[in-house]
Amino acid sequence: MTANPTRVLVLNSGSSSVKYQLLDMADRSRLAVGLVERIGEETSRLAHTPLATGGAKREREEPIADHEAALKAVARELAADGLGLDSPELAAIGHRVVHGGKKFTEPTVITEEVVAEIERLIPVAPLHNPANITGIRTAQALRPDLPQVAVFDTAFHTTMPESAARYAIDVETADAHRIRRYGFHGTSHAYVSRETARLLGKDPSEVNVIVLHLGNGASASAVRGGRCVDTSMGLTPLEGLVMGTRSGDLDPAVIFHLARNAGMSVDEIDSLLNKKSGLIGLCGDNDMREIRRRIDAGDEKAALAFEIYVHRLKKYIGAYYAVLGKVDAVAFTAGVGENAAPVREAAVAGLEELGLAVDADLNAVRADEPRLISPEYARVAVAVVPTDEELEIATQSYALVSA
Ligand SMILES: Nc1ncnc2c1ncn2[C@@H]1O[C@H](COP(=O)(O)OP(=O)(O)O)[C@@H](O)[C@H]1O
């Protein structure tokens, strides 16, 4: 063993993808980054960039049957650059675990009990937790001697008061089935709210921030003085904003109606709401770039999908403004939030009375740095703050194993 290993491999296993990064926490540099997509489909795609060697991005298409095969392919790519999992410089492997329930409020060294608890939560995170467990098991098999750390999407939201975390349903039924609002993307909400405070030159304890994490999955959160007080996702990542393929908020009676009158099974309705709704259900595309192209070409279906997406977003800004009472900043992040200027402009349009406005020139700037896009006179800062879930997972994992 090297005296003080400082490298951390971060694995973010999604339902059909694995994103990964190898970082050196001595200087927080990235040594390699990559992505395996379309796992389980006929042609999966692997993209790997060995930043440490200055090597070019390598892309290949090959069938990758499951998450175990994906992780082995990742290990092979890393080894090809001398960055293999057998390296004595590796201090830990950090795993994004989507559902940690109520129990996990902190990053946690993975033991058999921890895996058992993540398994117990599969019914409330059927798309995500199984992939996370396979990632953990495969990594354990490759490096049984190394600490594996779980960083939970739900952890940041465990500070929500009961008034925000409980659904208004029969308390005994809710408690018996652990039905409550857990919230997700917490690693991103935590990181972005802190970075937003830094951008304002303040301590996180001094600011109230509304964070809008708009990726393929999307969620909003209200953060008071560094602690989450409300968030838009609930028992599962289906509640809240309109997403790439998920409906977000909906009258629950829609489900009874489909079951009783459209002859759909529970599994079919689940698939409809999680995979065939949101932007893709409304207009056939879930990529905001493609939707904007279609709107520019005069496509009305795409325009309506965009309006529905923005309308929901605006409602959450208003709701969290009311929850917080005083707002210092609204921060846009993730793929859509960081890149789609028209979404930012439309979400804030008409909110001048609330002290919110976007400066068109600042909003058009493209940069990888946190930046303000509100005009100087605005009472509330509007910011674009790139998220970095992998760096945050590596930081938390390393802090735990090097303590
Ligand atoms: N240049 C861009 N302009 C507009 N939208 C973009 C751009 N780049 C990415 N996106 C949007 O970001 C989404 C992916 O966001 P990301 O945060 O990477 O998602 P996830 O982590 O959930 O897979 C894409 O589906 C697309 O809608």
Ligand SMILES: CC(=O)OP(=O)(O)O
């Ligand atoms: C929890 C969740 O929605 O994650 P993702 O955005 O990665 O799908």
Ligand SMILES: [Mg+2]
């Ligand atoms: Mg994401």
